[in-house]
Amino acid sequence: MPTREEIMLFIRQVFERWIRSTDDIWVAFYRLLLDYAHGVPRITDSNRLRKGIWRERALKIERALAEAIGCHLSEVEDNLNFLMRSLYPPGTQRMNPIGIAFACAILYLVQRFGSERYEWKIEARIGVEVFQSLRGLRRRSVDIVAFHQGDPFAVISSKWGIRHDRVRDLQEEADVYKKEIPSLVFLVVTNEFDRARLQKVLTYPTIDGVFHVRRDLVWQAYDPIPDSLSGLRDFTELLSAFS
Numbered sequence: 001m002p003t004r005e006e007i008m009l010f011i012r013q014v015f016e017r018w019i020r021s022t023d024d025i026w027v028a029f030y031r032l033l034l035d036y037a038h039g040v041p042r043i044t045d046s047n048r049l050r051k052g053i054w055r056e057r058a059l060k061i062e063r064a065l066a067e068a069i070g071c072h073l074s075e076v077e078d079n080l081n082f083l084m085r086s087l088y089p090p091g092t093q094r095m096n097p098i099g100i101a102f103a104c105a106i107l108y109l110v111q112r113f114g115s116e117r118y119e120w121k122i123e124a125r126i127g128v129e130v131f132q133s134l135r136g137l138r139r140r141s142v143d144i145v146a147f148h149q150g151d152p153f154a155v156i157s158s159k160w161g162i163r164h165d166r167v168r169d170l171q172e173e174a175d176v177y178k179k180e181i182p183s184l185v186f187l188v189v190t191n192e193f194d195r196a197r198l199q200k201v202l203t204y205p206t207i208d209g210v211f212h213v214r215r216d217l218v219w220q221a222y223d224p225i226p227d228s229l230s231g232l233r234d235f236t237e238l239l240s241a242f243s
Contacts, residue, residue, distance in 0.1 A: 002087050004123070007097075008104045010087060015108060022113060022236045026214035027068045029105060029191070029235075033098055033160065035081040041065065043193045043221070044161075057193070057221040064217060103143050103158040106189055109235075110146075110156075114242035119147040131180050139173065146242065154185035156238075162192040167200045174206040187211065189238060193221055199228045211238045 002010070011032065018028040030041075037046035040058035048054040065080075066073045083101050084094060107122050124145045127135035130152055131142075144156040155177055157170060174186040186206060191213045192198055198218075202210050212218055215234040219225045 004100055007101050011104050011108055025235060029213045030065060031080055032083050033101060036077045060220050061217055098160050102160045106158050107144055110242055113239040118242060121145045134180060152181055152184060154187060157188050159190045162190055162197045164197060167197055170201055171204045178206050193218055195226055195229060202231045209233060211235050
C-alpha cells in the first residue's frame, strides 16, 4: 500500500494539473476521491442511494459534475475516483485511503493558496508534536495543525463523511483541544451531505467553523436551503481564513 508521503506526492502532481485557480478545487476533490454506489455519486451511505430522496439528490450532483467536467452524464463516473483507480488494487477498502488522501489534499491546498505565516503538520502526534500534556488520549494524532510562530493556532479535522455514530468524536476532540489551548481555532472540513449530521457539528459551541468541499451542492441537494445549515461555509473560505 502507498505511504502517506507517496499519496501526498501523487495529489500534488494531479492537483498541479487540475487546479489553476480556487474555482477548480471542488471538481479536483471529486475527481480524486468521489466514487459511485448503485449507479449514482456516493454522497451519503450507499444503502440510501438505491431509491428515494437521496438518489434524487445524488442525481443532481451528477448533473452538476457533468457540467463542470464538460462530459456526458454517462461519462461522469469514469472521471471520478482517480486515487483508488491509480494507487490501489481493485476491491481495496476505501475508508482509510480516502481519509488519508483527503487530509493530504487539504494540506496541499492550504499551503498552496494560504499564507506563508503558518507552518503545517499533518497527523501531528499528540503528546509529542502537539498538546504535550495530553499523553494517553484514545486518539493518537491530530489530522492537521497550523502553527503560528511555533505555537498551535488551529486544528483542522478532516472528515470526508461524518458517520452518525462518530459525530460525538468531533465534539469531544474540539472540547479536549480547546480546554488545553482556549485560544485554539477548531475547524472541520467535510464532504458530508446529511443535514442532521452537519447540524450537530455546526451548532456545537467549541467547533469554530465547518467547511464543505462544495457548499453550493449541498444547497442544490436540498433546495430550498435549510435554515439549520445557514452557517455552513465553502472550502474556499477556509483558504481565505489562512491567507
